[in-house]
Every structure is written in structure tokens, then in C-alpha cells.
Amino acid sequence: xxxxxxxxxxxxxxxxxxxxxxxxxxxxxxxxxxxLQGEFLQEKYxxxxxxxxxxxxxxxxxxDKSIRWETxxxxxxxxxxxxxxIVNNQGxxxxxxxxxxxxxxxxxxxxxxxxxxxxxxxxxxxxxxxxGTVVDNNWDVELVPKNKAxxxxxxxxxxxxxxxxxxxIFFEKNGDQTTIKFDGLIR
Amino acid sequence: xxxxxxxxxxxxxxxxxxxxxxxGLSVYIGARFDSSIMALLPESEQQPIVQIATxxxxxxxxxxxxxxxxxxxxxxxxxxxxxxxxxxxxxxEIAEIDWQVTDVELESIQNELYPYRFSxxxxxxxxxxxxxxxxxxxxxxxxYVYSPLLVGKKSLIGDxxxxxSELNQNRKSDLKIQVSGSLLKAEAAxxxxxxxxxxxxxxxxxxxxxRNVLTAINSHKAMFTLEGISLQMSxxxxxxxxxxxxxxxxxxxxxxxxxxxxIILMILVFKQLKPIFLIFIPxxxxxxxxxxxxxxxxxxxxxxxxxxxxxxxxxxxxxTLHFLCxxxxxxxxxxxxxxxxxxxxxxFSSVMAYAAQAMSPFPGLQQxxxxxxxxxxxxxxxxVLWFPLLTKNDAINPLLAAKKLNxxxxxxxxxxxxxxxxxxxxxxxxxSLKMISNSDSLDDIRLxxxxxxxxxxxxxxxxxxxxxxxxxxxxxIGGSTIEESLQKEERIIPLLDKxxxxxxxxxxxxxxxxxxxxxxxxxxxxxxxxxxxxxxxPLYAQIGLNxxxxxxxxxxxxxxxxxxxxxxxWLQQKISKPWHDQLVVSEDGLVNATIVRFLxxxxxxTKEALTSVASEEGGVEFIDQIQGLTDLMARFRAEITSLVMxxxxxxxxxxxxxxxxxxxxxxxxxxxxxxFTLALIVNFEQGVNIFHLMALxxxxxxxxxxxxxxxxxxxxxxxxxxxxMSSLTSLLAFGLLTFSETPVLHHFGLTVLIGLTxxxxxxxxxxxxxKGEKI
Numbered sequence: 001x002x003x004x005x006x007x008x009x010x011x012x013x014x015x016x017x018x019x020x021x022x023x024x025x026x027x028x029x030x031x032x033x034x035x036l037q038g039e040f041l042q043e044k045y046x047x048x049x050x051x052x053x054x055x056x057x058x059x060x061x062x063x064d065k066s067i068r069w070e071t072x073x074x075x076x077x078x079x080x081x082x083x084x085x086i087v088n089n090q091g092x093x094x095x096x097x098x099x100x101x102x103x104x105x106x107x108x109x110x111x112x113x114x115x116x117x118x119x120x121x122x123x124x125x126x127x128x129x130x131x132g133t134v135v136d137n138n139w140d141v142e143l144v145p146k147n148k149a150x151x152x153x154x155x156x157x158x159x160x161x162x163x164x165x166x167x168x169i170f171f172e173k174n175g176d177q178t179t180i181k182f183d184g185l186i187r
Numbered sequence: 188x189x190x191x192x193x194x195x196x197x198x199x200x201x202x203x204x205x206x207x208x209x210x211g212l213s214v215y216i217g218a219r220f221d222s223s224i225m226a227l228l229p230e231s232e233q234q235p236i237v238q239i240a241t242x243x244x245x246x247x248x249x250x251x252x253x254x255x256x257x258x259x260x261x262x263x264x265x266x267x268x269x270x271x272x273x274x275x276x277x278x279x280e281i282a283e284i285d286w287q288v289t290d291v292e293l294e295s296i297q298n299e300l301y302p303y304r305f306s307x308x309x310x311x312x313x314x315x316x317x318x319x320x321x322x323x324x325x326x327x328x329x330x331y332v333y334s335p336l337l338v339g340k341k342s343l344i345g346d347x348x349x350x351x352s353e354l355n356q357n358r359k360s361d362l363k364i365q366v367s368g369s370l371l372k373a374e375a376a377x378x379x380x381x382x383x384x385x386x387x388x389x390x391x392x393x394x395x396x397x398r399n400v401l402t403a404i405n406s407h408k409a410m411f412t413l414e415g416i417s418l419q420m421s422x423x424x425x426x427x428x429x430x431x432x433x434x435x436x437x438x439x440x441x442x443x444x445x446x447x448x449x450i451i452l453m454i455l456v457f458k459q460l461k462p463i464f465l466i467f468i469p470x471x472x473x474x475x476x477x478x479x480x481x482x483x484x485x486x487x488x489x490x491x492x493x494x495x496x497x498x499x500x501x502x503x504x505x506x507t508l509h510f511l512c513x514x515x516x517x518x519x520x521x522x523x524x525x526x527x528x529x530x531x532x533x534x535f536s537s538v539m540a541y542a543a544q545a546m547s548p549f550p551g552l553q554q555x556x557x558x559x560x561x562x563x564x565x566x567x568x569x570x571v572l573w574f575p576l577l578t579k580n581d582a583i584n585p586l587l588a589a590k591k592l593n594x595x596x597x598x599x600x601x602x603x604x605x606x607x608x609x610x611x612x613x614x615x616x617x618x619s620l621k622m623i624s625n626s627d628s629l630d631d632i633r634l635x636x637x638x639x640x641x642x643x644x645x646x647x648x649x650x651x652x653x654x655x656x657x658x659x660x661x662x663x664i665g666g667s668t669i670e671e672s673l674q675k676e677e678r679i680i681p682l683l684d685k686x687x688x689x690x691x692x693x694x695x696x697x698x699x700x701x702x703x704x705x706x707x708x709x710x711x712x713x714x715x716x717x718x719x720x721x722x723x724x725p726l727y728a729q730i731g732l733n734x735x736x737x738x739x740x741x742x743x744x745x746x747x748x749x750x751x752x753x754x755x756x757w758l759q760q761k762i763s764k765p766w767h768d769q770l771v772v773s774e775d776g777l778v779n780a781t782i783v784r785f786l787x788x789x790x791x792x793t794k795e796a797l798t799s800v801a802s803e804e805g806g807v808e809f810i811d812q813i814q815g816l817t818d819l820m821a822r823f824r825a826e827i828t829s830l831v832m833x834x835x836x837x838x839x840x841x842x843x844x845x846x847x848x849x850x851x852x853x854x855x856x857x858x859x860x861x862x863f864t865l866a867l868i869v870n871f872e873q874g875v876n877i878f879h880l881m882a883l884x885x886x887x888x889x890x891x892x893x894x895x896x897x898x899x900x901x902x903x904x905x906x907x908x909x910x911x912m913s914s915l916t917s918l919l920a921f922g923l924l925t926f927s928e929t930p931v932l933h934h935f936g937l938t939v940l941i942g943l944t945x946x947x948x949x950x951x952x953x954x955x956x957x958k959g960e961k962i
Contacts, residue, residue, distance in 0.1 A: 049343055
């Protein structure tokens, strides 16, 4: 009996700690840099074929302007995202080009990606409900979309970091996962 | 009482009964009014398919009302939308409201085309396949696989080359709308803006529909304004409402104005109250009978018919005044004998001229012809049958005003006696004819529009945010089957692309982009088969998938390769809804057509280019409704001119039979006045349209009456008073329309104003000299 009480006490103690985390606190812990570059390692798990697909490369971010996402292995590809468009280049060729004005999803998508990558908590708050924990200066956060349209794209997002973001995991409705780890970040 | 008197009495009673029955019957049926400009125009003489297409496109515009709600605060607008939608849903005038798309709906709509991914392709994929760039499609698929973004990925087995994602992403919607939280959000707006599309159950021209819908919207609008939410509207309904209200208001004010003028005039001349009441009896009987008969014949009365028709019936005031003036010098039994030949000839000439319009193909003119002819005859009968009874006990009492006016008339030179005057008139005639022959006609249909700047601004704002396309200019691609039309369209599209490259076109929306022809779908599937044969193995090898997965993927392709999107299936799909208007099917299903719509404004060179594109394929036509209606107006203006001229030729022959050589005294004043008026109008208004001509017919009618009555009269001064008064009352009744904001009424009024003044001035110059007259 006393053990049960202890557990309940622990729960009562722990739950407020979870609840307390806020976008404001995260803003204090992390920094939203004006520019950021580094390496990434991406692992996609595709549930349908039960396969892990790994790629790596470098990225470069300039606040409110662009994200340059260069996959180096196993294929060469540059993805350039601006708030207005998403363009894929392979060598000289423009392979996929989407304009936010033609395709509203592009706008939301690049907005979310921009915000996630730079831990822009205020903007993320527009799209997601937040929960998570902080241990020392390391934070571990989970985001659930408020908007059903965003839910169509992503079910849940997990972010880990300290001053800067270290890891993102996107969970999709069909069981697919995309994990991106960052390394060698330079502000 | 004589036998003749008894006969007259019983005829009078019969007439009274008829008036009571007819007007009672029309009250029982109930008057229904119409204010659509289009209802005045003839049924198209084009092929039925062109007609159906034109109707379909204009219906889409006229029955649709778009409401746009915006505010700084997203939440408040989102709250306001369902409130308004639920309220409007209860109105019977609204057939449909589109304002939300639930998530379930959204997902099912997005996936409707998934089974057709091997036959319905986006343009980009298709051109890569056409160029044989299979490797590029594989690269594109790999980019999707490795992309950090999650959009558009469906299944690596079912759609390894992301054909469906490409199709979905390149699908440009008709309007710049995004589904945001189940509501329709306008993406191009600067503030959070949501919209609601209402489809009316009937045409927007019924006053009840206008009132009920707009009252409901405006009551919310007032509430929303307090909450900082602005509401903008776009649609034919608001224009129709404004036009109707303006016309109604003007008819009322102008009506009251002329009524007061006429009453004052009557008091001044007759110095009695009785004639004032008498003068309105034939007018009222005429209008009631005219409206009733028009209602019986057409089922509905157009507001413009009432406005014009009531005006034309106003000519009947001639008969009343002629009778009343003559009555002052003759007894109740004698008066009719004296003036009946004149009255008959007057009625004949006017009814002939009005009835000629019934032969015009304009339903509007036909209505007016019936309305005015019936109205005139009813008024005439009222004067002839009732007035002798109504004035039975009135004393003979010559009018002072007649004497005064006659004195004034003698100041005018008579053309027969004054050579200088004759020369001046001749010079004016030559100058006028020259002006008329040099003029351009003004037949633009847009003359008929009356919308205020504010409404047009609102309209423009909504159109800009939504980026919608024109509904009055389009390419119509006809064929014996939908398949044939779609194939033609696919052959034409490369030509349109060239126009876009040249900057002549901003863009276009073709049905075949949504629903490719079956021929093209078969072709597409063949291409995809080659793509699978060449690239599936390398693609899977790259990702590290084994043979088993390859055969799984091939099996899925093979199971779907015969799936084709038929027009029937497509029409059932929700995704096709915004495009339904672009498919035209005749009632018997034998003639089909598709429509290519265009974005942005269109210049003359674009129109030319599109006409030449249309000539490339049989059965393809560039439809320009505005130009078409403008041409039509011009053609019917010419047609009415010849109709009325032949009517007057007949009138002239009848008059000639009676008056022989004197006929010029009757015919010349209204004819010259018409020519001078036309010349002045050409100068003031830079052209003549059908509504000026309508007014000239009225001028001719009153002018001829004037000449006839004067020739038939025994006492010149009282007849002259009568015709002068009727000119003046007509001027009061129609001349005031000059000040109307409605272009149609303005044209009419101005012409009457100038024309009648000129007739009145010219008639005494050409009069016959009477005994005891000076000069």
C-alpha cells in the first residue's frame, strides 16, 4: 500500500514537471541563430517495405531567407527552401520546383521546417501543442499538430537539443519515421 | 336618348366590365417582375451547344455569390463563418453553400485519383516521358525518397516514381483557396480571409431573392463590423439588386415629378379640378390593361417594359386633352363626332409604329410593343367610350389659355411665307444628315450596366484575391463525343502554350488537363510501362530493395494498367466539381463540348490569336459574349430602324389617301424633328443606340398626332392648346428621364426632350393658314 502511495506521489511530482515546460522556457534554453551550418545524418524508416534508408550531407541556414539542404550520399541533390518555394537541383537540372503561391502546402511545409530546424518556438506554437522535459540544459520536446492539414503530413515531431537542436524525429501517420541528427554545427 | 347614344352607353359598360375582369384576373395571377438585362435580349441564334455553353458559363457567374470575410484576428473570422453559413442555409433562395471541407472529405478527395495514377499524368511528367528522360523521372523519385520533407510520398511499391504526388502537387485549383482547419481560406489575401460560396436556387433577378438574401447577409454584416470583421461580396446578385433599386427609385421620383408638373399645368389651363381626375383615368386604365395583357402573354413583366411602356402609353394623354379641349367648345354629344377621325388616325399611326417592334427578335421589345399597343388602345377606348358620359353635364366654356397660346403661335413665321426660314431649315437638314452619316454607333452592351463604382471595386477586390477566370470569353471545343472534344483540346493546347510564352495569354484552364482523353490515357499508360521496364530495377537497387519487391510493384502496376478515368467516373468524383462547368452536354447527349477558360484581361490581339487558334480545328469556336451581344445590339438597331420605317411608310400612305398634297404639313415636322434630334444626339452622345431609336418612335408618334389633330380640327386655337399641352405633359413625363442614372433611361429621356421640343417648334411653322389669320 505504501508503495502505491509512493508511486502516486511520484506521479504527482513528475506530472507538473512535464506540464511546466513552455515555449518561453525553451526560448530561454536554446538560441535561435541568425545563421547555422553543419552536417546531417538522415535515416528514414519506411514501414511499408520495412527498410531503413540512410543519407547524409551538409546544410546551411540563413534566417528567414533560405535553407540549403545538400544530400551528398548516396545521391547528389540540393534542396533549396525559401519561404516562397522549394526547389530541387541535381547538377544543373531543376528537378522539382514548387511555388508557395501555386501550392499552399509548400508554404506551411517550409514554414514548419524552418521553425523546427532553428527551434523557432514562437512560430512552432502556431502549428503544434508542446510537451516535454528538461534535464539540466538538455531538452526533449514532443510536438503534436493543432491543425488537421499539418496532421496529414506529420503526426508527431520529437526534438532534442541543448543550446542548439541536435536531433529531429518526424513520425508519420503510416508508421514511417524520419530521424535527422546534426553534427559539427557552426553558428 | 338616341340609338347611337344607347349603343355608346352599353359599349361603355361592356368596356368597364372587361377592364374589371382583366385587371382582376391579373391581380389573381399576381404580377411578377423581372429586372435582368439579359431577359430583354433575344434567345441566341447560335447552335444549341454554343447556347448551352454560354448559359452554363453565365449561370455560373450569375447564380454564384462569393462572400469574403476578413479580419486581423484569425480566430474571430473562423468563428463568424459557421454562424453566417448556418443562417444562410435556412433560406430557400440558396441552393448550396460551400464553406467547409471536413478532414475526411479532404483526404478522400485527395485520394480519388490514386487508382488512375498510371493513366492520368501531370504535364511535367508527360513531357519528360515524351522526351525519353526516363532517368530523370527515376532521379526525381529518389529525391522524394531521400528528401527530409514528408510531402507527397505515397507508397514505394504502389507508386515508386511518385507519379501521383506529382499529379497532386501540380494540380492548380480554379481559385487561390486552401483548406485551412476545414474552412476555405484565401491564400492571396493580406489579412486572414475566409470565404463562402453561395449558389442561388434561381436567377438573381427576382426582387424577392435579392431582398431575402441580401437582408440576411447585411444583418450579419452589421454585427461583424462591430467585431472588426469586414465582409465583401462578389456576384451578379448585388449588381442586379442595385440596378433594380435604382430603376425603381428613379421611376418613382421621376413619376412624382412629372405628375406634379402635369397637375399644375392642368390647373393653370382648365382652372378646374375635374379635368385633373379625368386625365388620369385613361392613363391608369391603359397601364393596368397593358400590364395585365403583357402578364398573360409573357408570364412576367420586365421592369424596363413598365418604365418605357408606361411612357409610351403616355401618348394617350393626347386623346384625353384633345377631347377635353374640344369639349369646351362643343356639346357632349357633338364632340366625338368632330374629333373621332383625328383620334382614329392618331391611334392608328401610333399603334402601327409600336406594333412594328413586336416583329423584332428582342423579347424586351416584343413586350414593349404589346404593352404599349394594348395600353394605347385601352386608353383610347376609355376616352371615346367613357368621356362623353363623364363630361355629360359640363358647360361649354372656351378656354382663355387657347386664345393666349394662339396669339403666341402667330409670332412664329410660317415656312410657306418665309423664304429665309425655309432655307435655314434646309441648311439644318443637310448639316444634320451629314452628321448622322459620319457618326459611329454606340451599341456596347456595357452601356446597359449600371453598377456603381463601389460595387465594382468590391468585385475587383474579390476577383483579385481569388484569381478567378473570365466567364464571358472562352474557347468552345465541340465534338460528337466528349472523347472527341478532349482529343481536339489536347491538339490545341500546344498552340495555347505558345500564346502564353509570347505573353499574349496570362494562363488558361483546360478540361483535358484534369480529364485527359482516353486515347491520351492509353498513351500515358504505355509510357509508364516503358518507364517500369527501364527504371524500376535500377531504382530499387539504389534503395536496396530486392527482387521480391520489384515483382510486387510490377504486379500492382499490371493490376491497374487498364484503369482509365472515364468522363462518367470523373463526374462522380468530388474532385471534378470545380470543373463541371467546363463540360457541356446537350440535352439529347448527341452534342458535346469542352470549354477552355482564360485568366486575366484580354486585348484585341489576344482575341485575334485565339480566333485563329480556333480555326485550326473543326468545331472549335472562340466565344466572346460581350462582343457577341454588342454585335447583336447593332444588328437589331438596324432591324428596328427598317421595321419602324416600313411601319411609317404604311402610315404615310394612309395619311396621303386622306390628306393628299397637304400630307407634308403633317409628316414633315416630326420627320425633321427626328432627323435634327438624331444629329444632336450623335454630337452629344457620340453615337446612337437602340434606346435612342425607341424614343424617336415616341417623338414621331406624338408629332404625327399633333399634325393629324391640327388638320382635322375646326377650331385651331383649342386643338393647338390640346397638342401643346400633350407635348408639354410628355416632356414632363419623359424628358425628366434625361436625369436618370440608368443609361437606358437617360438615352430615352434626352431624345424625347430634344425631339418633342423640336416638333412643337416646327409644327406651327408648317401649319396651313387659316381664315382670319395674320400673315
